[in-house]
Amino acid sequence: MSVSQSPESESQSPNPAGDESGQINRPTKAETLRRRAAYAFGNLGQSAFYNALSTYFVVYVxxxxxxxxxxxxxTKLIALITSLIVIIRIAEIFLDPLLGNLVDNxxxxxxxxxxxxxxxGLVSAVLLVMVYTGLFGLVNVNQTWFxxxxxxxxxxxxxxxxxxDISYWGMIPAISSDSHERSVYTALGTFTGSIGYNGSTIVVVPIVTTFSFMFTGSRAESQSxxxxxxxxxALLGILTAWTVAFGTKENESVLRSRADQSGNPLQAFAAIVKNDQLLWVALSYLLYAVANVATNGVMFYLFKFVLNLPDAFAITGVIPVIAGLVMAPLYPALNRRIPRRYLFCGGMVLMAIGYVLFILDSASLPVVIVALILFYLPGTFIQMTAILSLTDSIEYGQLKTGKRNEAVTLSVRPMLDKIAGALSNGIVGFVAVAAGMVGSATAADMTAANVRTFETFAFYIPLAFIVLSLLVFMFTVKIDEKMHERIVIELEEKLGVDSLDD
Known part of the structure; x- marks a missing residue:
């Protein structure tokens, strides 16, 4: 595939909304702010919903x-339910691209x-209420039917x-074709997502105990x-999803309207396979995600069995919350001055330094705190760069194959997260058993060999994955802001468009 070497402007060119006749219909500043706010609000409830579905539902069960x-x-039913959840989640890894194809069509x-x-938003909210009621009490009537x-x-x-989830993140390329504007929407969604996800962690115990007391007279956990x-x-989920549905506007630009349909699932998959930039970004992100979730998953064992400070484990929740709230809004401003490639690489280097500190002295709380800061701080930059690179690869694939696969392309990231999550569950269980960190074991029972085994899987191997992720990104991922701008210009010329619709 060739990309024309059209001259690039140092300033961003305006991207007026319009039709094929060239009529400009540019949104006002107030409309733009309203749409951004509506989009951002969507991930507040979506992330809280995800936490309730993936984390706290198991606690409830x-x-x-x-x-x-x-x-x-x-006991048998709990084991069965948790096993079914894992099996369903693994099966869904292969389902996400099909769902993305359905959205695209x-x-x-x-x-x-x-x-x-x-x-x-509506259907998932209703069904979430059903599972949190034990299917309206059926669990106490007939366990087989339940x-x-x-x-x-x-x-x-x-x-x-x-x-x-797929339609939410897939909407970004439909809102704008400009890389910097896309970074704003990605940052907004990431920012509110951090609040929603971690906020649900803060309020879950007060909500459960308060309503338990109201209905039972005791603050102990109860069904009510x-x-x-x-x-x-569920109500928050409906409210935020419908805010996106009614408060945002998809841009039916000529680049989108004149693109070939994504086709059936086989054709969509074929287009993805031909999109080498999408595949390289996906590989780099997968290596990062596996390392990230593997280390996150065993962090409790570090505090309980190595540091012997289980009560200090809350630190691992406070640091990422603060990091996300600070770094997500900062990303678009920095990205206007620093290419996202350097933000990604700089973030990976910081994570690598954090791993080195973990390895040097994982038994020192001050060292571990510094390592945690370096580990969590660049996470937002790394994830947002991956999302934006995947998003920009949509136009790359369109230029290369003639087909525009928006939702299918952006379903790749949640699919990779699910793969990493499934691997993390296996890694955590293996590390706990191999390092003797099970049952009634305490920090006093840990031998030097136990600690080395733990560090190997918690730090050494993930560090190798981070280095591999960085190398893949540096040497294979070519798509960046400037390349994307040239791709858009070439697409415009190919489709006979005078200027990019926004």
Missing amino acids: TSVLFVNVEKALA TNTRFGRFRPWQFIG IVLFVVVFIVLDVFYSMR GWTAFGIIT
Whole structure:
């Protein structure tokens, strides 16, 4: 594929909205701010919803779901439910690109993505309430029917949540074709997502205990408390999804309208395989994600068995919250002056230094705190660069194949996160057993060999993955802001467009 070497302007050219006749319909500043706010608000509820679905639902299952069931049977049912959740999540890895293809082939007067915000937000919210009520108490009536219906309900819930997630991030290239404007929307979504995800962690215990006290007279966890948490999360999910559906506007630019349809799933997959930049970015991000989740997953063991300070584990929650709130809004401003390639590489170097500190003295709390700061601080920059690189690869693929696969392309990142998450679950279990950090073991029981085994899988191997991720990005990922600008210009010339619609 060739990219024309058209002269580049140092300043950003305006991207007026318009039609093929050239009529300009540029949104006002107030409209732009309103659309950005609506888009940002969407991920507040979406991330809280994800935390309730992926983290706290398991807590609910293991704590109160089977409280009225005989203990031996309850233990078996808990094991069965948690196993089913893992199996469904692994199966969904292969489903996400198909869902992305469905979004790409959606054609309504409301656009491709906004209808799925409306439908996905509503259906997933209703089903979340159902699973947080034990299917309206069926768990206490007939456990066999409960398991059968739970599998159906949870699969449908996961599918419609994925449709909401894929359409949310897939909307960015439909909102703007300018890399810097895309970085603004990505930063806004990441910023509110951090608040929603970590905010749900802050409020879950107060909500559960408060509503438990209201309905039972005791502040101990109860079915009523967890049901209230599920309802509140579901309402927030509907509100934020519908804010995106009604408060944003997809831009039906000529680059989008004149592109070939993404086709059936096989054609969509074929287009992805031909998009070498998408594949290289995906490989680099996957290596980073595996390292990131593997180290995150065993961090509790570091504080309990190596530092012997389990009560200080909360530090690992405070640091990423602060880092996300600071770094997400900072990214677009820095990216206007510093190419995102350097932000990515600089972030990977900081993470590598953090790993080196972990390796040098993982038994010193001050050293570990500094290492945690270096580990968490660049995460936002790395993830946002990956998202933006994947987004810009849409036009690259369109120029190369003639097909525009927006949602399919951006379904790759959540798919990679799920792969990394599945690997993390296996890594955590293996490390705990191999290092003897199970059962009633304490820090006093740890031998030098146990600690070395832990450090090998928690720090040495992830550090190697980070280095590999950096090398892949440096030597294979070519798409950046300037290359994307040239691609857009060449697409305009190829499609006979005078200027890029925004």
